[in-house]
Amino acid sequence: MILSSVKAQEKSTITLENTDDAPTISRHIYGHFAEHLGRSIYDGIYVGPDSSIPNTDGVRNDIIQALRDIQIPNLRWPGGCFADTYHWMDGIGPQEDRPSIVNTWWGGVTEDNSFGTHNFLNLCEELGAEPYLAGNVGSGEVKELADWVQYVNHDGVSPMAKLRRENGREKPWNVKYWGVGNEMWGCGGNMTPEFYANLYRQYATFMGDWSNSGGLYRIASGASEDDYHWTEVLMRDIPKNLIEGVALHSYSVIEWNDKGPAVEFTEDQYFKTMKKALRMEELIIKHLEIMDKYDPNHEIDLIVDEWGGWYNVEEGTNPGFLYQQNTMRDAMIAGATLNIFNNHSDRVKMANLAQTVNVLQAVALTKDEQMLLTPTYHVMKMYTVHHDATLIPVKLSGLDYTYNGESLPAISVSASKSEKDKMNISLVNIDSKKRNTVEIDLGALKAGKMKGEILKSGKLQDHNTFENPDIITPEEFTDFDSRNGKIDVTLPPFSVVVLKEI
Known part of the structure; x- marks a missing residue:
């Protein structure tokens, strides 16, 4: 379950939980x-x-x-x-x-x-x-x-x-x-x-x-x-x-x-x-x-x-x-x-x-x-x-996306483990203007080498057209660092990132 967003933080923190009864x-x-x-x-x-x-x-x-x-x-x-x-x-x-x-x-x-x-x-x-x-x-x-x-x-x-x-x-x-x-x-x-x-x-x-x-x-x-x-x-x-x-x-x-x-x-x-x-x-x-x-x-x-x-x-x-x-x-x-x-x-x-x-x-x-x-x-x-894949439950303490006096959780996340025991983490930053840093604590879970993919663009209104069908396509994502059982990720504004173990 994703917990509520918490204010007054410099970064979002995500903890992956190891459980024997997680659903598929x-x-x-x-x-x-x-x-x-x-x-x-x-x-x-x-x-x-x-x-x-x-x-x-x-x-x-x-x-x-x-x-x-x-x-x-x-x-x-x-x-x-x-x-x-x-x-x-x-x-x-x-x-x-x-x-x-x-x-x-x-x-x-x-x-x-x-x-x-x-x-x-x-x-x-x-x-x-x-x-x-x-x-x-x-x-x-x-x-x-x-x-x-x-x-x-x-x-x-x-x-x-x-x-x-x-x-x-x-x-x-x-x-x-x-x-x-x-x-x-x-x-x-x-x-x-x-x-x-x-x-x-x-x-x-x-x-x-x-x-x-x-x-x-x-x-x-x-x-x-x-x-x-x-x-x-x-x-x-x-x-x-x-x-x-x-x-x-x-x-x-x-x-x-x-x-x-x-x-x-x-x-x-x-x-x-x-x-x-x-x-x-x-x-x-x-x-x-x-x-x-x-x-x-x-x-x-x-x-x-x-x-x-x-x-x-x-x-x-x-x-x-x-x-x-x-x-x-x-x-x-x-x-x-x-x-x-x-x-x-x-x-x-x-x-x-x-x-x-x-x-x-x-x-x-x-x-x-x-x-x-x-x-x-x-x-x-x-x-x-x-x-x-098998769900990996997550706990999120995250930054907010604030507009006109209202706030929404800026970060969305889910994680899973494939039948080959490979970890997958999907992250979304809905903030229209701010880059957000996320720290992912793997807890008791172990992950090998990860590779990333990102979907992003310059404006929220950007879209693919018949004249230019590839304005928005996934790209390789490298703005993350794995060390000591944690992964630090920097998410651009309004972006979707998937990290997967290889």
Whole structure:
């Protein structure tokens, strides 16, 4: 657990703790989310097999390679709000027989359903990622979701398995992760938690499992932000044999009615964004307190399946497409949030950044045949050292980032040890102006030679563009010194550093 920041210090001090019962940081914390929203699927991920843009079965090859390079562990689809308007059978079978759909949530565009279940699950296989399917509870039926489970998972003789084979797929995909609706308190149906809990019980009961992968992992549509009553009702009213995870959604947004610009933001807007991002720790702690009351043996996991920065769309773009640029501010959000998830990996077992391509805090942006990688992407890649590594608990006594009379902890940290017993330490300095010195006390732990990598830039507003896609890329970091069981590190303003033992 990270302790509170302490003032009146010259440097931040971090102590690594050696413990025999530390949890594993699930690689699924580093998951992603691809909704039918704006240019996320069509043009972002999928261009069609006849496109002049190099592709594999219609999916852009540059996107496939980029996601492989960050070892994407899972991908959530088809929504989001879109999930509760999506009828999966519209997206299977011959293309000429598929009906169109109006995306009422995002821009009112008409889609042709050319990207459907087979496309998505085959993409996940190509990426080596676990699919996370979000089922339609808001406008769907119990049978519809039950049939979807059977279609993708049944390996024997059944109506849906027969249909899958007729559509060209002999063996099932064995999909483990299933969302039972999305944001049921809002776009999923504006339900009360009591109503949804009962509805969830019905849907989960009929989601039969025919896979050989150890059973379904059913995730209930969880709370928005600090709606602790929602979590209380779900944990109280849903039997443990029907649920494996409870979701939580939280965005780093200043104000919903005035989100501010993605690039030309002020320091005031930056500070408020980071204040909201760091609140993730408080939300996790308080939701887990409720979950632990009903689940003292920790059988049900917390799943933060939507998180990230949310700003005003770029000028001249469709407001329903949620297209925004990605700056060093987003790198700060990503680094600090992932550190929080790592430090709570005993209970947080999956998270999904919103969203993968061309939407919100994307890791990649596309423009015709061009693709660029964002600062967020580079943080995700730097943090792959933590995938399925053992958490090293940390204690932090840190300096503050102070602005306009308010203070936030300037330093964020998490640490892990790989299966080869190699140590990894990720550090973030969110201070917009000050370099900060950090002393890391390894305690009883021993570390060999370390190497460092840093993501930094000259201005918080800096970002990669299609004209200059490599303005912000990771560099070698050498401004640290290891001696006598301690590591002294000097972090530039608004920077992310990863130290790893070699």
